[in-house]
Amino acid sequence: MLQFIRIKNLALLEELSIEFEDGFTVVTGETGAGKSILLGALGLLSGARTDKSLIRQGADFCEVEGGLYFSEEGRINAILEEMSLPPCEDGLLLLKRLIPRNKAPRVMVNGSHATVANLQEIGDSWIDFHGPGEPRRLLKMECQIELLDLYGQHESLVESYTKGYRVWRDKLAEIDALKNETQLSPDQIDYLRGQIAEIDQLELTVESVEELERDFTRIDRARELIELAGGIGNGLSGDEGVLKDLEPLVRMGAELEEIDAENSSLAERLSSLVVEVEDLGREFSALAEGLDFDEGMIRSINERMNLWLELNRKHGGNVEVVLNARGEMSHRVESQGDIEGTLERLEAEVTAAEKAARKVATKLRRQREKAGKDLTQKAAVVVKDLGFQKAGLELKMIEEAGLSAHGDSRPELLFSPNVGEP
Numbered sequence: 001m002l003q004f005i006r007i008k009n010l011a012l013l014e015e016l017s018i019e020f021e022d023g024f025t026v027v028t029g030e031t032g033a034g035k036s037i038l039l040g041a042l043g044l045l046s047g048a049r050t051d052k053s054l055i056r057q058g059a060d061f062c063e064v065e066g067g068l069y070f071s072e073e074g075r076i077n078a079i080l081e082e083m084s085l086p087p088c089e090d091g092l093l094l095l096k097r098l099i100p101r102n103k104a105p106r107v108m109v110n111g112s113h114a115t116v117a118n119l120q121e122i123g124d125s126w127i128d129f130h131g132p133g134e135p136r137r138l139l140k141m142e143c144q145i146e147l148l149d150l151y152g153q154h155e156s157l158v159e160s161y162t163k164g165y166r167v168w169r170d171k172l173a174e175i176d177a178l179k180n181e182t183q184l185s186p187d188q189i190d191y192l193r194g195q196i197a198e199i200d201q202l203e204l205t206v207e208s209v210e211e212l213e214r215d216f217t218r219i220d221r222a223r224e225l226i227e228l229a230g231g232i233g234n235g236l237s238g239d240e241g242v243l244k245d246l247e248p249l250v251r252m253g254a255e256l257e258e259i260d261a262e263n264s265s266l267a268e269r270l271s272s273l274v275v276e277v278e279d280l281g282r283e284f285s286a287l288a289e290g291l292d293f294d295e296g297m298i299r300s301i302n303e304r305m306n307l308w309l310e311l312n313r314k315h316g317g318n319v320e321v322v323l324n325a326r327g328e329m330s331h332r333v334e335s336q337g338d339i340e341g342t343l344e345r346l347e348a349e350v351t352a353a354e355k356a357a358r359k360v361a362t363k364l365r366r367q368r369e370k371a372g373k374d375l376t377q378k379a380a381v382v383v384k385d386l387g388f389q390k391a392g393l394e395l396k397m398i399e400e401a402g403l404s405a406h407g408d409s410r411p412e413l414l415f416s417p418n419v420g421e422p
Helices: 035-045 074-082 116-123 134-139 141-152 155-180 186-202 206-220 222-237 242-259 261-290 295-315 319-337 339-385
Strands: 002-010 013-019 061-069 092-100 106-109 112-114 392-404 407-416
Touching: 002 035, 013 035, 035 061, 035 092, 074 116, 092 116, 106 116, 134 141, 141 339, 141 407, 155 339, 186 206, 186 295, 186 319, 206 295, 222 261, 242 261, 295 319, 339 392, 339 407
Parallel strands: none
Antiparallel strands: 002 013, 002 061, 061 092, 092 106, 106 112, 392 407
């Protein structure tokens, strides 16, 4: 549904903005009111050819912008994807066309640069112009196919064929890419294998890297950690530590308890404090002793950390990126090692994909032939009412050698106005 259109400096109009509501909209007015200009603006958004004579006198440019809402955006997004244009957001398609007087024109679709040809193809999905020249569209193969599929209700079959056709084309493109890929030299293959071996050496996981970084930090500041842990241990339970000062206090607490038993809980807490301080002292001292790494361990951790930093520098800043790089390198080496085998596999997949697509295309052709026969019979009645009493009208599906985006055949609409004429 057309939601809005904005026009600037088009013909006689300086500026106009219209918001459309749901349902049927009629624009009326006397001759010269601007109805044709509005149609011209819609034509520009649908890819109509034009020149700079449309720019309003005295203006430097003309501009038309429109917004369309698609409740089911799958089809329009598929068209946009084929053109490498951004998809609709929440079903909204934004079109813009700018025609400067002294610069090159610009076309925008959903904020991305596009071409007039893109607008024409997109326009086929959202607008129909009905006027004196409209019947000429019947001469276009695309229009005839669209009519057949709409009349025959072939939507699901067309979608199935389109998917199969894309799979087949993608496989062909993969073969072309592999054939055109530069052959790696033995030195390049050895280099890639060396890079893969370096990554495999670390057995990378998020957890293993986190552990490596913790170990590296510990050995990097081992001396400082040992001094801190040892100092705390000595300060708590050493010869001159806190524990020594607590012992007389515990004796005083016991004497206090003998004098006044109600204060026994305080004496017990003081005794517990001594036990806790003693335990803490032992644990900190044990920690200091455990941080005394041997040289072999230090060397191993340093080597692994240096390798991890080097892989970071070459391939990226996290485990996932490095592993993705490994996968790409492995794929390149494997494809180089068995290009013929890979091509053979892909060609088999292409054959299977083409066979599947042709099967659907054949079914689609037969359905179109059936719809074409029924449609032309009904159209012949209308043609007769127009005065062509013995006219002939026929629609044939002509098989083509190869598959295309519309199937394995093209329609041919045949008309004979009088008996005996071809």
